[in-house]
Amino acid sequence: MKMMTSNSQNEFISVISRNIKPGHEKDYDDWLQRYLTLERKAPGYLGATIIIPGGPNLALRYIIIRFTDKPSMKAWEDSPESLKLLDEVNNYSTRHYDTATGLETFTLPQLKNVVAQPPPRWKMAIVVFIAVYAISSLTRSILNPFLGQWPILSNTIIYTTILVVSLTYFAMPIMSRLLRRWLYPRKYQQDYCQD
Numbered sequence: 104m105k106m107m108t109s110n111s112q113n114e115f116i117s118v119i120s121r122n123i124k125p126g127h128e129k130d131y132d133d134w135l136q137r138y139l140t141l142e143r144k145a146p147g148y149l150g151a152t153i154i155i156p157g158g159p160n161l162a163l164r165y166i167i168i169r170f171t172d173k174p175s176m177k178a179w180e181d182s183p184e185s186l187k188l189l190d191e192v193n194n195y196s197t198r199h200y201d202t203a204t205g206l207e208t209f210t211l212p213q214l215k216n217v218v219a220q221p222p223p224r225w226k227m228a229i230v231v232f233i234a235v236y237a238i239s240s241l242t243r244s245i246l247n248p249f250l251g252q253w254p255i256l257s258n259t260i261i262y263t264t265i266l267v268v269s270l271t272y273f274a275m276p277i278m279s280r281l282l283r284r285w286l287y288p289r290k291y292q293q294d295y296c297q298d
Contacts, residue, residue, distance in 0.1 A: 114149060115173045116232070120198070123162040127195040131164070132256070134195060138188045139255055142168070145182070147175025152239055153263050164196075167235065222286040230282060234274035238266050 123131045139151055147170045154165035170176035179185055242265050250258050279286060
């Protein structure tokens with residue numbers, strides 16, 4: 104689990120990633136619905152986003168959870184309901200630890216023919232956080248009046264689809280282009296800033 108804070112609204116964000124065990128997809132989905140239903144009632148809860156990557160990682164799930172502050176999140180995580188559900192999910196999935204930094208697949212225009220070392224993880228976390236926060240906040244403020252009463256799984260599928268598509272095709276390529284000098288300072292300055 105990774106945790107981040109948002110200075111603008113003092114939100115506290117947790118990112119959990121899990122691999123679903125083969126044959127337990129429905130068990131995990133049922134568990135997730137129960138978990139999110141209970142979590143919604145927790146004091147300080149602001150929202151959750153589920154990310155389901157495509158390709159070879161179909162069994163992988165990311166849950167991004169937002170609370171108003173760290174004590175509220177800690178109170179939920181330490182509650183008997185949460186601990187019981189987290190113990191149960193180990194029957195259907197395992198914790199996933201990712202070694203990628205996150206933006207290796209995005210090509211910067213000036214670095215197309217250069218094998219650049221990926222930026223540090225802390226920079227990647229900042230870029231991803233900004234993109235996810237902007238997209239999540241915007242879509243929720245626009246769509247909540249229409250989707251707020253929908254069942255949680257339908258609601259989550261729509262928000263997740265919008266988030267994944269927006270990150271993949273728009274936000275991350277734009278952010279990596281705009282922040283290229285900060286993400287790749289040495290390589291960019293040495294090879295491409297000679298004009």
